[in-house]
Amino acid sequence: MYGKGLRALSIATIAVMAIGLGLVFFYAPLDAEQGFLQKIFYVHVPLAIVALCGFVVGAVMAIQHLRTRDSRWDLRSYVAIHMSLIFAVGALITGSIWAKGSWGHWWVWNEPTLVSFLIVFLLYATYQPLRFAIEDPERQARYASVFAITAGAFVPMNFVAVRLSTAYLHPRVLGNTSNLPPRMALTFVTCLLGIALLYATLCMYELTAKHTRAQLRALRRLTDVPAAGGGRLQTQPRRSRSAAPTLSSTTTMSARTAGRPGA
Amino acid sequence: MSGAVLGELPALPLHEAGKYVAGAYSVLFVLVLIYVAIMAIRLSRIERELGALLELRERSAVSEGSERSSALSGEPEASHPESTLA
Numbered sequence: 001m002y003g004k005g006l007r008a009l010s011i012a013t014i015a016v017m018a019i020g021l022g023l024v025f026f027y028a029p030l031d032a033e034q035g036f037l038q039k040i041f042y043v044h045v046p047l048a049i050v051a052l053c054g055f056v057v058g059a060v061m062a063i064q065h066l067r068t069r070d071s072r073w074d075l076r077s078y079v080a081i082h083m084s085l086i087f088a089v090g091a092l093i094t095g096s097i098w099a100k101g102s103w104g105h106w107w108v109w110n111e112p113t114l115v116s117f118l119i120v121f122l123l124y125a126t127y128q129p130l131r132f133a134i135e136d137p138e139r140q141a142r143y144a145s146v147f148a149i150t151a152g153a154f155v156p157m158n159f160v161a162v163r164l165s166t167a168y169l170h171p172r173v174l175g176n177t178s179n180l181p182p183r184m185a186l187t188f189v190t191c192l193l194g195i196a197l198l199y200a201t202l203c204m205y206e207l208t209a210k211h212t213r214a215q216l217r218a219l220r221r222l223t224d225v226p227a228a229g230g231g232r233l234q235t236q237p238r239r240s241r242s243a244a245p246t247l248s249s250t251t252t253m254s255a256r257t258a259g260r261p262g263a
Numbered sequence: 264m265s266g267a268v269l270g271e272l273p274a275l276p277l278h279e280a281g282k283y284v285a286g287a288y289s290v291l292f293v294l295v296l297i298y299v300a301i302m303a304i305r306l307s308r309i310e311r312e313l314g315a316l317l318e319l320r321e322r323s324a325v326s327e328g329s330e331r332s333s334a335l336s337g338e339p340e341a342s343h344p345e346s347t348l349a
Contacts, residue, residue: 021288034280035280036280036281036284037280037283037284039280039284040283040284040287043287043288043291044287047291086294086298089294090290090291090294093287093290094287094290094291097283097286097287097290098283098287100283101279101280101283198295202298205302209302209305209306209309212309213305213309216309216312216313216316219316220312220316223316223319223320223323
């Protein structure tokens, strides 16, 4: 079950994020060049890193789905990508806010890091419409997995290509972590951990909600008991097309009876 | 003690950068808030569906009970509401 350990994970997330915020505003020194504006990096950079890692995690889970044909891996891949998209929106908005404060422009088109991140974001923005366009759940899951693997391979390639590019207008935070003063490095690592925990917690919430809905659907099918007179009780509403993966009732019920985690 | 700690703290935003920093952190807060609101809507939908399911189950249990009692007493079968039949 996905709900197991969710409370502890939520508490850990809140605690680490609170500590991170405290460190950002009351412990980390002001940057000599950017001053107070540099505090945006403690939220912007972790959001971008976690979003990109989430896309890769989604690809790994898609590989597992194609290998095992287990719909639960497709659900995990979907949730990882879905959550990464939300985090990528956060990274784009916070990055734009920083750019406006630092460069005086909301967006700079000749900056490779910004444009490459936008390309990755737009690529993954087509993931949901792709799923929605395919009605057959099995085909939908298979095509979505192939997409997730291809796009997931593109993420590290894109990262390396940007690193190799000559224009270095965008600050290199990750490459300079060792050069950061210890107080800034500690704050950055704490914030990164906090955002990673937030990602994991939200993924677990999403998975728990989807699993509960699948269980409810299975229960509805079970309670579709024959009524006296030969008729059946109407408990099953018509299902509309959805981009979200569906767990089959057999998967839901067998996982429940076997008591396996991650059902 | 607290005075010494406060003395060590860097100055809070009183210049131009303050609004940008506040905006960036607000984005994260708003995103999480929207997500929590969506989760609350989903949870209420699940709760509503479970309630409906429970109600249907109770209704079928009542109809089964009345059917059994009428069969035992030898009376003709009780009619069932049309709305519950497919």
